[in-house]
Amino acid sequence: MSKNKLSLTLVSLLLLTSMLLSACGGQAATATAAATTAAATAAPTEATAAATVAATVAATPSCGTDPVVLNAYFETGFDLPFKLSEEFTKQFPNVTWDIKQDQFSNLINETPRLLAGDNAPDLIRLPTMVSFAKQGLLMNLDDYAKAFGWDKWSMAQINQNRVSTDGIRGSGSLYAWGLNYSLTGVFYNKAEAAKIGMTDAPKTLAEFDDLLAKAKTAGLTPIMQWGSAKSGMGLAFPLQQLMASVGDTTPISEWIYNKAGATIDTPSNLTAAQHLEQWVKAGYFPTDINAIEYTDANARFEKGEGVFIFNGDWQNADFDKNMAGNIGFFLMPPATAGGNPAAMSSPLTYGIAAKAKHADCAAFFLNWVATNDKARQIDVAVGGSNPGGPDDATMPTVAAGSITNDTLAAGLVIGKAGTAMDFIANSTSAIFAQGWTPELQKMVGGKEDAAGLLKAVQAEYESELAQ
Amino acid sequence: MKSKLKSDNSPVASVPSRRNSSNGIRREVLIGWLFVIPALAFYLFFVIFPLIMSIRYSFFNWNGITKMTFVGLKNYITVFKVPDLFGTIINAFELVVYFSVFPVGIGLLIASIIHRVASGKFGEAARTILFLPQIIPLVAAGIIWGWLLSSSGLVNEILKTLGLGVITRAWLGDFTWALPSVGFIGVWVLLGFCTLLLLTGINKIDPSLYESARIDGATWWNEFTSITIPLLKNEIGVCLTVTVTNALAAFDIVYVTTAGGPGNSTSVPGVQIYILAFTQQRIGLASALAVLLLIMVLIVVIPIQLLSKESAQ
Numbered sequence: 001m002s003k004n005k006l007s008l009t010l011v012s013l014l015l016l017t018s019m020l021l022s023a024c025g026g027q028a029a030t031a032t033a034a035a036t037t038a039a040a041t042a043a044p045t046e047a048t049a050a051a052t053v054a055a056t057v058a059a060t061p062s063c064g065t066d067p068v069v070l071n072a073y074f075e076t077g078f079d080l081p082f083k084l085s086e087e088f089t090k091q092f093p094n095v096t097w098d099i100k101q102d103q104f105s106n107l108i109n110e111t112p113r114l115l116a117g118d119n120a121p122d123l124i125r126l127p128t129m130v131s132f133a134k135q136g137l138l139m140n141l142d143d144y145a146k147a148f149g150w151d152k153w154s155m156a157q158i159n160q161n162r163v164s165t166d167g168i169r170g171s172g173s174l175y176a177w178g179l180n181y182s183l184t185g186v187f188y189n190k191a192e193a194a195k196i197g198m199t200d201a202p203k204t205l206a207e208f209d210d211l212l213a214k215a216k217t218a219g220l221t222p223i224m225q226w227g228s229a230k231s232g233m234g235l236a237f238p239l240q241q242l243m244a245s246v247g248d249t250t251p252i253s254e255w256i257y258n259k260a261g262a263t264i265d266t267p268s269n270l271t272a273a274q275h276l277e278q279w280v281k282a283g284y285f286p287t288d289i290n291a292i293e294y295t296d297a298n299a300r301f302e303k304g305e306g307v308f309i310f311n312g313d314w315q316n317a318d319f320d321k322n323m324a325g326n327i328g329f330f331l332m333p334p335a336t337a338g339g340n341p342a343a344m345s346s347p348l349t350y351g352i353a354a355k356a357k358h359a360d361c362a363a364f365f366l367n368w369v370a371t372n373d374k375a376r377q378i379d380v381a382v383g384g385s386n387p388g389g390p391d392d393a394t395m396p397t398v399a400a401g402s403i404t405n406d407t408l409a410a411g412l413v414i415g416k417a418g419t420a421m422d423f424i425a426n427s428t429s430a431i432f433a434q435g436w437t438p439e440l441q442k443m444v445g446g447k448e449d450a451a452g453l454l455k456a457v458q459a460e461y462e463s464e465l466a467q
Numbered sequence: 468m469k470s471k472l473k474s475d476n477s478p479v480a481s482v483p484s485r486r487n488s489s490n491g492i493r494r495e496v497l498i499g500w501l502f503v504i505p506a507l508a509f510y511l512f513f514v515i516f517p518l519i520m521s522i523r524y525s526f527f528n529w530n531g532i533t534k535m536t537f538v539g540l541k542n543y544i545t546v547f548k549v550p551d552l553f554g555t556i557i558n559a560f561e562l563v564v565y566f567s568v569f570p571v572g573i574g575l576l577i578a579s580i581i582h583r584v585a586s587g588k589f590g591e592a593a594r595t596i597l598f599l600p601q602i603i604p605l606v607a608a609g610i611i612w613g614w615l616l617s618s619s620g621l622v623n624e625i626l627k628t629l630g631l632g633v634i635t636r637a638w639l640g641d642f643t644w645a646l647p648s649v650g651f652i653g654v655w656v657l658l659g660f661c662t663l664l665l666l667t668g669i670n671k672i673d674p675s676l677y678e679s680a681r682i683d684g685a686t687w688w689n690e691f692t693s694i695t696i697p698l699l700k701n702e703i704g705v706c707l708t709v710t711v712t713n714a715l716a717a718f719d720i721v722y723v724t725t726a727g728g729p730g731n732s733t734s735v736p737g738v739q740i741y742i743l744a745f746t747q748q749r750i751g752l753a754s755a756l757a758v759l760l761l762i763m764v765l766i767v768v769i770p771i772q773l774l775s776k777e778s779a780q
Contacts, residue, residue: 108746109746112530112531112532112748113531116532131748135530135532135533137532227640227729228639228640228725228728229725229726229728229729230725230726230728287636287637288617288618288640289640290640290641290728291617291637291639291640292637292640429746429747429748430746430747433746434746434747437728438551438727438728438730438731438734439730441728441729441730442642442729442730444729445641445730447730463549464747467528467749
């Protein structure tokens with residue numbers, strides 16, 4: 001009897017272990033560090049009718065004329081890739097889609113296995129890319145870039161998708177491509193802002209501080225932000241904006257790109273973290289921030305709780321719908337008057353598996369998204385972000401009164417200043433879950449100061465990179 | 468199992484021919500194995516094999532894709548050296564108090580009260596209500612409690628109505644209260660299971676023992692401490708084993724309600740193993756923590772088993 005009970009106990013415990021291993025066990029066999037030779041050279045094989053087409057055209061990868069089923073993994077909750085895929089099939093009827101979708105947090109965990117599996121995706125939303133590029137799981141897109149002329153486009157954010165041979169992002173071969181390029185900044189509720197006498201967007205950090213203090217005095221919640229461990233700590237947004245406000249963006253980018261010797265624990269970043277700590281201590285954020293989910297923060301902000309919220313233009317459609325005419329946007333102001341504003345701006349990254357069956361067609365789709373007028377229109381209308389593309393491409397028109405007008409205009413300012421950064425949450429695969437989120441939550445709970453925060457995150461960063 | 472086989476075989480043993488007898492036994496054994504093999508194959512493949520592989524992985528540095536490198540005990544040393552990893556083990560033991568001590572303690576009280584005063588319809592209703600949480604999937608329970616315990620949730624609304632607005636807070640986002648709140652959800656889930664098991668045990672106790680105690684003028688408390696608890700040691704052992712395992716290997720409730728936050732204050736080994744293996748691709752370190760979790764559960768559960776076995780004898 002008791003033997004049975006003991007084995008029952010063991011079984012229930014072992015389930016945890018077996019859960020872990022049944023998911024990883026099969027990977028060893030498929031772990032062939034596949035050579036990531038770009039398949040662009042093999043392009044014309046698909047198009048039987050292409051034989052008579054001029055050589056220059058044949059050199060450009062396409063979806064051919066034979067039926068193609070693109071195997072794609074999209075992120076649940078975001079309409080953009082679905083709408084783009086529908087339009088693509090309208091224009092190229094021989095291409096149909098087998099779309100699987102999952103939450104971003106699940107994609108983070110699944111991606112290595114999906115890429116290494118037998119039915120590797122032709123297109124996949126990539127949560128991170130360095131380790132996959134290093135492991136030979138992602139298609140090297142350099143040849144496609146040459147074929148489509150991407151290498152001549154000047155958008156600095158394209159570099160975020162480059163990985164060098166030693167695993168440093170920002171330069172080297174291209175391993176992913178953006179469907180569009182997001183932009184972050186400060187959104188504000190116009191009615192609430194009017195209550196504190198805000199007529200223009202603040203020009204300096206000091207002016208912004210004044211507005212926050214006024215909001216607090218007026219009994220309003222100055223900043224609405226999310227911060228639960230499930231959503232990931234939203235204070236990473238104001239923190240990084242403050243870092244770029246009081247200092248230069250280059251060291252931040254180098255840290256995100258994993259450059260050798262890069263550190264987040266710099267004197268300038270300490271000033272920024274201390275500034276954030278002051279905001280927390282002054283009660284500028286909701287008291288329950290450590291339990292607020294991303295969607296709840298936006299819902300509460302849309303209902304009028306909070307004058308400001310740090311967020312990105314992917315939220316535009318939602319804000320337009322729920323706060324029509326009452327939503328404003330400005331870039332985080334620099335600390336010194338006349339300085340350049342900076343922002344997190346990153347590609348909505350999609351990659352092609354090294355083992356993808358229709359890599360050419362997938363690459364053709366990525367190029368189409370950036371260059372086709374109809375696709376660019378969908379990109380802006382549904383995604384709310386800059387579609388990128390060639391320098392001379394025309395920007396699609398946006399409905400008058402939409403907040404997207406403001407974010408697109410702000411994107412041009414950032415592009416001109418060259419102050420776009422990726423997110424500090426993206427420096428390593430787990431830095432957000434294991435570093436920023438718990439440490440910033442501790443800061444909110446008064447269990448960590450600004451200096452401790454940066455030291456702890458840097459230690460986690462080094463420990464992860466040492467793997 | 469052995470004694471059963473023997474008694475089943477006794478008619479065969481009386482057959483004169485020794486050869487026939489041994490053939491018969493062999494046949495019985497073979498049939499026995501045939502029945503066991505399918506289940507055993509699954510057990511070996513899905514439980515024992517992963518366990519052995521886990522132990523093996525724990526000595527390697529591996530991302531799940533590329534080549535593994537042998538690192539000896541380094542992963543185990545890392546678990547003890549990194550405070551956030553070791554902290555999960557401390558949290559798990561704190562959860563034991565909520566997941567085991569409360570459900571078993573309160574379950575004992577409720578079971579004996581139901582047994583003494585409410586054996587009719589009321590007792591049945593109480594049993595059903597207490598057992599309900601057990602049939603709700605833990606993930607659903609976690610989501611519901613996440614809403615109830617949020618800053619504008621029902622729990623705080625009730626507290627405000629009672630004039631206790633001062634103590635309202637986002638329970639799952641509070642450093643002091645997040646772990647007790649998760650523990651409370653555990654009590655809610657496991658109390659019904661323990662109560663039902665203990666009540667079944669009480670019903671097996673010879674009623675004459677209670678009768679004679681009552682004739683001697685024993686109070687409810689006397690009955691409880693002198694008859695119920697000593698004669699329920701076996702059931703209490705089962706309850707403790709199941710609930711302690713639930714606490715130490717907790718994953719779903721924690722992952723759904725807090726995901727280990729705020730600031731790792733509710734992080735338990737189960738959640739860390741998941742993050743290490745799937746987010747960080749550190750299969751070796753995740754396996755080391757999993758093996759330590761296994762050892763930890765055995766260290767706690769084996770004495771409980773031995774104690775309840777002793778009392779059963």
